[in-house]
Amino acid sequence: MVKETSLIDEIVSLCKRRGFVFQSSEIYGGINGFFDYGPLGVELRRNIKDAWWEDMVRKRDDMVGLDSGIIMNPKVWQASGHVDGFSDPMVDCRESKIRYRADQLLAADVRVEGDSLGWICLLEAVSMQDDAEKIAESMKRKASKQGKLESITLRPFDELSSEERSLVPSPATGTVGALTEPRDFNMMFETNVGALRDASSVAYLRPETAQGIFTNFKNIVDTGRVKIPFGIAQIGKAFRNEITPRNFIFRSREFEQMEIEYFIPPDEDLWTQHHRNWIETRLAWFGSIGLKSDFLGEEVHPSEKLAHYAKACTDITFKFPFGEHELEGIAARGNFDLNQHQQHSGKNLEFFDEIRKERYLPHVIEPSLGVDRTFLAVICAAYNIDEVEGEKRTVLRFHPRVAPIKAGVFPLVKNKPELVDRARKLYYRLQRKWNVIYDQSGAIGRRYRRIDEVGVPFGITIDFETIEGDGSITLRDRDSTKQQRFSEDELIYYLDDKINP
């Protein structure tokens, strides 16, 4: 599945047809970058989140959970760098349609003894000063200008005056005046807290859940009986006003994150080991929800592309039909965030290590995962069209652990009351443990195919052997389409083993 644009379209259609994902506010024409999850979608999401919470929080001794609010004191976002970092002014070239970050676009006036030969413009690069001087020299030669070239001072485009900007040529086409004024793109959604709407009431919808963890670090240390190393986990909605939401639910403006901040001692030699541990832990977890290793990849961020506070960042990627993209980022963030919050809040956030008898600001490893991306990955990995006895069937091979519906219960035919009653009784028994469905309409084969398409791993059929013979029940496996017979108790034991491994 390298580049097959129709595959993702088929998956989008299936998601709508079977009630996994709907476009938000569809009856009003939709709204770009927002989605709703239907009856099956909400089950799948819950199962993904529950599996994560179960494995990352409840089954570990070194993790605790948190649920912080979406709206926080706006100072949080000043401390975290999001208020500034989110508003990179952008410049467009009207001719080439290429967009630049204004602070990465450098310009200088080329002057010879007081006379301007015109402006030059180039992109931020290691060699930009040398390049600029070479260009200036050649401009001087072409202009056949005598005299001494003044030294070239490159300045970011957004620091020039408006008149100066109008003299700068586009780096793509060389045309003066093709560049637009810098425009702000702030990715945080703003709102107002309180009845008065003024500058002092502005607040933001969180663009990540992580900051709620950092701001509660002291509370948890003071109350939670935790010892470093330990982690705080949170699942919650986050909002980013993306310029261009794309690829279905892969990049949307409202999404849900599952984030961990794992606090470790500040020793220089410790973090690599913890970082690697988390990458392995997370890869294994993806396997446990049915994302096979041949769909997964690891992408190490090159050091020059890292944010200035990050020591390392490794993405776990998934091979989507539209390309291989990030599912989860596992970053080593040092103590940047706690340090920022300590400075901005004026509160001491140091941890007292009882064993070492010292106080320090712990460093963190941050495994940060998108629920919606995981959801899409699970559906893409599960989506299959195969042939059974010459007939095509669409089947979602969900791992039983995340499958929205665990089993379908069927009487072989519906016009025999004994079959129907027995099937209903079993249905009500299974319903107490799992999300199961009952279906008696149409031929049995049609019912099997119908549950295949929504990824139900098991079909359970009450037939004449059940009511007239040894009482055994047929279990039909979604992936192999093979049937096995079980007693009712064996059946429940078998299902439990598969669904909760």
Add this chain to the structure above:
RNA sequence: GCGGGCAUAGUUUAGUGGUAAAACCCCAGCCUUCCAAGCUGGUGUCCUCGGUUCGAUCCCGAGUGCCCGCACCA
């Protein structure tokens, strides 16, 4: 944000300046002893608003959404 394409039933698509079709799906009923059998019936503001026109789903304009490319993704 820019450029290009697209918008008809739940889905995939046909079609027309004069009251809109097919297949599949779905729902109800009949039938049915093991992988989409069959029969009957049911389910539509042709994306929205405005314009041209006697009349617009079709032509024009704007908006919205989707897809592709560019750029962006702290």
